[in-house]
Amino acid sequence: MNNDIKNVLIVGVGGQGVLLASEVLSETVMLAGLDVKKSEVHGMSQRGGVVTSHVKFGTKVYSPIIPYGQADIIVSFEQAEALRSIEWLKKNGLIATSRTRLVPPIASSGKFFYPDDPIAELKTKVSRVIALDADKIALELGNSRLVNILLLGVISGELGFDITILNDAIKARVKPKFVDINLLAFAKGQELAKESKTVSA
Amino acid sequence: MKNFLSGNEAVARGALEAGIRLAAAYPGTPSTEILENIADKFPSIYSQWSPNEKVAFEVGIGASLGGARTLVTMKHVGLNVAADPFMTFAYTGVGGGFVIVSADDPEMHSSQNEQDNRFYAKFAQIPFLEPSDSQESKDFVKLACEISEQFDTPVMLRMTTRISHSKGIVQEGEPIEPSAAGFKRDMNKYVMILSNARKRHAVVAERLEKLQKYSEETELNFVEDNGSDIGIITGGIAYQYAKDNLPEADYLKIGFGFPLPINKIRKFVDTHKTTLIIEELEPYYEEQIKAAGINIEGKKYFSNLGELSPYKVALGLKEAGIIDKVAMAEFEPEQLFPRPPVLCPGCPHRAPFMALKKLKVPVTGDIGCYTLAVLPPLNIMDTCICMGASIGNAIGMEKVNPDENGTAAVIGDSTFLHSGITGLLDAVYNKSNITVVILDNRITAMTGGQHNPATGQTLMGEKTKEVNLIELCKALGVESVHEVDPYDYQATLDVLKAELKRPGPSVVITNKPCVLMPKRIMGKPYEVILDECNGCSACFRIGCPAISTSTELTKRNRPKAVIDPLLCTGCSVCAQICKPEAIVLVEESVVVGK
Structure with a gap:
């Protein structure tokens, strides 16, 4: 395995904006002059299915897929999906998740159940969890679509990039009239990550 | 300039840099975005959706014979539809360079089988190129055009889902101005009557010898010498998975996959202590390598089922004794509820399936969003084979086993126009007693919302004639053709019941558009009056993502229903089947003060 490869897995449910988050992250890597690959499968995901986006970066990236147990960071847009994704997480990896709860129709059928508190379950297994009411x-901040960039702000300290590069990537990927509000969401995410560290310490 | 492109975006860019003049396709995951990107970004290339892959291919042949560089794209099973012109075009050869993109779907992320179309290239005796990343996806389009013209043959560019839908950094090149050299009449070459075809088959055999020599020499099949005594023969995405695991091994990477460079392979095997073949899906390389008397293993360690992955390749390498251990997951995977894809909130397909379920008739199905009706909780679809199959399936089923309540075939508008028309003609011709339900949502929805001959718009955004489905069915000889509003559950149920019982073929066409595409349709949402809800669960069984269980329980401890107002489109179907009338328009409940 290449030792300098960093793996970020972004998970959510179709329609949540998972893909924009991984686009901005990939743009950041390009601006930093590193190699990057990203993989997700389209198709059924539009119809309420699970969406996972793998982003791998480093000096030289071969396959676009993160092996089990190798994700440095998992960003989740939905709390049960965070729990589902842990087989990808590295031993000391970080999970940043929204507390958003999306219960699919099948969980109303009586055959399957949505866990009562996925984040509590997550915390019994994984030591580094940041959970926040991202939607709220x-x-x-002014727009529910900012969840993407807010969560990116939360993990930004772990990526190893200069914050100015991340800001530049946001400017490059977001429509001009939404740049300011996205930069605000990004800064808010950074702030929340710091607070959460203070709390857990 | 560098850009971050998916494999499909890269093929579109490659088309620009290759001077492609015409691109034609029928949408199909994972190939769809190639033509969408060409139409969006490179309008200097004429691009079109055809009604099906066979027509797209034939349009492409015409353009190539007209001297233009041509691209046709399709998913793997699309090439089955286009196989007829494909096999014979291999005989005639091309005018302008001709590239067929076959986008295969290992793992069947959005397909009904995972056939390995590398065999198609061998079957037709034409070369194929296989990229391993986005950069090669772009570069290989132009190379394929050049090989096509040099050897007078169509060339396949074989993609897979993981290549098509993964993104990587691509160094872009200069575009070539598209041109068309003009058609040069040559009946001996292009008119495949037997006397000409026999001569052309001999030409194909000669061409193959030249291609064999090319395969041995081309840098598309290159050796990566890292001084290792382990050699890996691989291509496509499998190359990347192998490199993830064994960056320091030696590689013979196959970019030009038919004919295989057997001498190069033999030499590579001879100079390594251990050589393995790592290829996704079928033992395509392996069969030919073993047939050449070279005894190395591949599928013994790497499954032919589903996609490979870095993990699966690691497992195979361990079994082969190349590596000692495989990195495993640190945390136990969670067994959670599944999230199967479902019909969207407000989908116009929902009520027709509720009606068919109630009527308890055999329902032959087809390819599209509506295939999702087979999944819980609707569970109503008895067959799904290929595009257009529902109608023929129903005809045969009814002939041998007539059902007194009728037999239904369900098909979407785009699928009907793709390959359902001939099936319906058969139903008329052979006096079949089936009812064809055309779920006309006026878009090719499953692949993300593409135009088709019923939508009135072309791929390049021009207005065009809309096919009239009712008149079309009547013209085929169907005497009983009905249109119904699928949001009126009772009307839908009534017309289906009557038509299914009617002797002779009949057609029922639903007439409401997709709620997502081309534009999002959101009406006023409904809500559940919890005091009125008796927890009967009827609304849970229609599989609407906007409806879920409330935390409030009935006296008998059954969960009541709740509707997410942000997801509800106001289609009203749940309200129509709610016996206690607990589901009402949001504003109405405000008026009555509940």
């Missing part, structure tokens, strides 16, 4: 915070 995004809405307070």
